[in-house]
Amino acid sequence: AQSVTQLDSQVPVFEEAPVELRCNYSSSVSVYLFWYVQYPNQGLQLLLKYLSGSTLVKGINGFEAEFNKSQTSFHLRKPSVHISDTAEYFCAVSAQGAQKLVFGQGTRLTINP
Amino acid sequence: GAVVSQHPSWVICKSGTSVKIECRSLDFQATTMFWYRQFPKQSLMLMATSNEGSKATYEQGVEKDKFLINHASLTLSTLTVTSAHPEDSSFYICSARGQRGLGDTQYFGPGTRLTVL
Numbered sequence: 001a002q003s004v005t006q007l008d009s010q011v012p013v014f015e016e017a018p019v020e021l022r023c024n025y026s027s028s029v030s031v032y033l034f035w036y037v038q039y040p041n042q043g044l045q046l047l048l049k050y051l052s053g054s055t056l057v058k059g060i061n062g063f064e065a066e067f068n069k070s071q072t073s074f075h076l077r078k079p080s081v082h083i084s085d086t087a088e089y090f091c092a093v094s095a096q097g098a099q100k101l102v103f104g105q106g107t108r109l110t111i112n113p
Numbered sequence: 114g115a116v117v118s119q120h121p122s123w124v125i126c127k128s129g130t131s132v133k134i135e136c137r138s139l140d141f142q143a144t145t146m147f148w149y150r151q152f153p154k155q156s157l158m159l160m161a162t163s164n165e166g167s168k169a170t171y172e173q174g175v176e177k178d179k180f181l182i183n184h185a186s187l188t189l190s191t192l193t194v195t196s197a198h199p200e201d202s203s204f205y206i207c208s209a210r211g212q213r214g215l216g217d218t219q220y221f222g223p224g225t226r227l228t229v230l
Contacts, residue, residue, distance in 0.1 A: 034218070043119070043206050044157075044221040090156065099145055099210065101219055103156045 002027040002093045006104035013081055014112050021076040021107045023091030033074040034092040034101070035065055044090065050074065061085070086111045116140050117209050119222035126197055127230055134192045134225045136207030142187035143209035147219060148180070151204045163190055197229040 007022040025031065032051050036044040048059025055067040065076045074091060091104040116139040126132050136146060145164050149157040161177075163169040163184035171177045179201075181193040190209075194201055204226050208219040 036221070041204075041224070041226070043117075043223040044208075046218065046220065049218055099147075099162055100159060101147075101208075105156045 002031060002095055002102045004091050004093050004102055004104035006089075006091050006107050008107050009105065010108045010110065012110045012112060015083055016080050018079050019077065019081050019085075019109065021089050021091075021109065023074045023076065023104060025072050025074065025091075025093045027072075027093065027095060030096045031093045032096060033065075033067060034094075035059065035063070035074070035076050036090045036092060037061075038088045038090065038106075040087075047076070047089075081109075081111050083111050083113065085109060115211065115218075115220040117143075117207065117220050117222040119207055119225050121225060122223060123226040123228075125228045125230065128198050129196055131193055131195045132197055132227060134194075134205055134207075134227075136190045136192070136209070136222050138188045138209040138211070138220075141209075141211040143190075143211055144187065145210040146184055146190040147208045147210070148182060148190075148192050149206045149208065151206060151224075153204075157206060160192075194227065197227070199229045202227055202229045 003026045005024045013019045034049045035047040038044050047063050048057045050057050050067045058064045063078050089107045092101045094101050118137045120135045148160045151157050160175045161169045161171045163182050165184050165187050169182035184190040204224050206224045208221045210219050
């Protein structure tokens with residue numbers, strides 16, 4: 001079985017500052033990794049995903065994440081955040097070939113002016 | 114591409130009534146659809162997985178007779194909450210996973226907020 005730990009439940013940062021949202025996973029098999037963003041009262045939007053290949057993955061809205069197999073991590077980063085990035089961010093993992101996604105508990109990113 | 118819609122976006126109903134929520138993949142064929150439930154300030158909880166033309170697979174603890182799922186076509190799945198009670202009030206989100214070309218990715222609908230009075 002897989003599990004996901006998002007190490008920070010809340011991350012407050014100032015506008016235009018860099019941010020890193022941390023995600024660690026546990027799995028005995030190879031995995032696919034995802035980051036989703038959820039704005040208030042909305043569904044989830046895919047930010048980026050790692051399926052294979054380059055460990056540095058670039059996504060939408062200027063976000064990127066790096067898959068680190070040895071540390072079982074998939075941290076999300078953005079060099080300069082905007083007010084509009086205020087949202088809930090979910091890290092998720094699925095075993096390769098499996099259908100189910102396992103979600104972390106989410107990190108609430110709050111951008112202060 | 115890979116757009117998923119849900120209808121209705123919100124619904125208020127009386128206790129004891131049934132409510133149907135639709136999930137549609139608009140621009141791709143969804144071989145598998147998923148239904149999640151999300152409580153305020155919490156993560157998503159998978160309720161069931163449905164493959165087109167077959168019975169849904171429910172997660173442990175989810176009452177299959179209360180949450181009826183039908184996946185009649187490659188673009189439509191429905192969740193019916195039968196005899197709804199206030200404790201069923203929640204945010205219900207569906208997702209869809211397509212055929213090859215879309216990878217192993219779930220695309221999510223905008224969610225349906227159910228309030229049972």
